[in-house]
Amino acid sequence: MPRVSQDRLDARRREILAGARACFSRHGYEGATVRRLEEATGLSRGAIFHHFRDKESLFLAVAEDDAAEMVETVAKQGLVQVMRDLLTRADDVAETGWLGTQLEVSRRLRTDQEFADRWAARAAAIATATRDRLARQRAAGTLREDVPPETLQRFLELVLDGLVMHLGTGRTTADLAPVLDLVEEAVRRR
Amino acid sequence: MPRVSQDRLDARRREILAGARACFSRHGYEGATVRRLEEATGLSRGAIFHHFRDKESLFLAVAEDDAAEMVETVAKQGLVQVMRDLLTRADDVAETGWLGTQLEVSRRLRTDQEFADRWAARAAAIATATRDRLARQRAAGTLREDVPPETLQRFLELVLDGLVMHLGTGRTTADLAPVLDLVEEAVRRR
Numbered sequence: 001m002p003r004v005s006q007d008r009l010d011a012r013r014r015e016i017l018a019g020a021r022a023c024f025s026r027h028g029y030e031g032a033t034v035r036r037l038e039e040a041t042g043l044s045r046g047a048i049f050h051h052f053r054d055k056e057s058l059f060l061a062v063a064e065d066d067a068a069e070m071v072e073t074v075a076k077q078g079l080v081q082v083m084r085d086l087l088t089r090a091d092d093v094a095e096t097g098w099l100g101t102q103l104e105v106s107r108r109l110r111t112d113q114e115f116a117d118r119w120a121a122r123a124a125a126i127a128t129a130t131r132d133r134l135a136r137q138r139a140a141g142t143l144r145e146d147v148p149p150e151t152l153q154r155f156l157e158l159v160l161d162g163l164v165m166h167l168g169t170g171r172t173t174a175d176l177a178p179v180l181d182l183v184e185e186a187v188r189r190r
Numbered sequence: 191m192p193r194v195s196q197d198r199l200d201a202r203r204r205e206i207l208a209g210a211r212a213c214f215s216r217h218g219y220e221g222a223t224v225r226r227l228e229e230a231t232g233l234s235r236g237a238i239f240h241h242f243r244d245k246e247s248l249f250l251a252v253a254e255d256d257a258a259e260m261v262e263t264v265a266k267q268g269l270v271q272v273m274r275d276l277l278t279r280a281d282d283v284a285e286t287g288w289l290g291t292q293l294e295v296s297r298r299l300r301t302d303q304e305f306a307d308r309w310a311a312r313a314a315a316i317a318t319a320t321r322d323r324l325a326r327q328r329a330a331g332t333l334r335e336d337v338p339p340e341t342l343q344r345f346l347e348l349v350l351d352g353l354v355m356h357l358g359t360g361r362t363t364a365d366l367a368p369v370l371d372l373v374e375e376a377v378r379r380r
Contacts, residue, residue, distance in 0.1 A: 147368070155372050159352055161352035
């Protein structure tokens with residue numbers, strides 16, 4: 001396939017994902033009808049489903065995109081930094097639908113076993129990135145050593161889940177920065 | 191109204207709430223059709239809507255019941271104890287639908303402004319119970335004093351949100367007890 005053509009296909013794919021992300025976030029999986037997906041992407045259903053087999057595949061692609069970006073950030077900067085970034089970009093994040101997607105993923109994990117199975121591999125990748133990062137910090141001597149790293153990891157993951165829920169339900173972020181300081185202090189060597 | 195009759199009405203109301211809670215938790219608000227509510231409660235739509243004006247009122251009654259119970263527990267034992275109880279009763283809690291209701295509340299806060307307005311008063315009651323409890327602990331000298339109580343409160347609320355999300359999406363509770371020890375230690379006087 002010629003290079004230009006591939007570039008255009010990739011750009012179209014990203015365009016569809018951006019529109020679909022906003023649509024799923026706003027209306028939920030069931031509420032994101034094909035008509036609404038057409039409106040959100042500005043494309044016909046024919047164009048959308050030329051790139052994605054069905055709505056299920058489109059939703060998974062959106063969620064997987066988000067998970068991949070998160071793995072990358074965790075590896076480079078750790079989970080607390082991911083949370084700080086979320087605070088800083090709270091309005092923007094809500095805008096692009098990341099939070100809505102996370103909440104929708106959570107809901108479908110609860111109500112749809114098949115989806116849960118497909119999602120398990122993505123969740124494992126984020127957990128692995130977090131564990132590797134903590135292992136490096138421990139080796140560097142910046143992590144507290146009186147608590148097993150697995151416990152620190154679960155603690156950070158729990159706070160991130162809480163932050164996703166907090167932001168996703170539209171509550172204020174105004175006073176959360178000192179809370180994240182507290183979280184960071186709780187895992188650090190004294 | 192004679193006493194016996196009132197008792198029977200109350201019992202019937204509790205019966206409807208229990209069935210509806212399981213139904214909303216399992217299918218979500220939109221998915222909990224009147225037919226499914228009939229199956230879950232074992233009662234006809236006529237009997238159900240004799241007690242509750244409509245589905246919206248029924249959902250709010252379920253959510254308000256849960257919020258009232260939570261306010262009571264927070265006042266007596268604090269938020270960390272609420273979280274410990276959630277872990278201990280995780281299977282049972284999932285069974286009775288508390289977590290599903292919490293997640294469904296979260297989703298509707300995001301997608302339904304009118305619901306968000308009606309819910310705000312309940313959320314405020316839980317926050318007030320938590321603040322009062324922390325104030326008593328501070329007076330008793332068991333709370334750390336180098337961090338403002340508001341920050342400690344937001345920290346605990348964030349972890350609770352995370353726990354609701356964690357349990358609500360069916361993830362394991364096996365290793366969360368030491369995480370809650372860490373959370374408790376983080377708010378205590380050293």
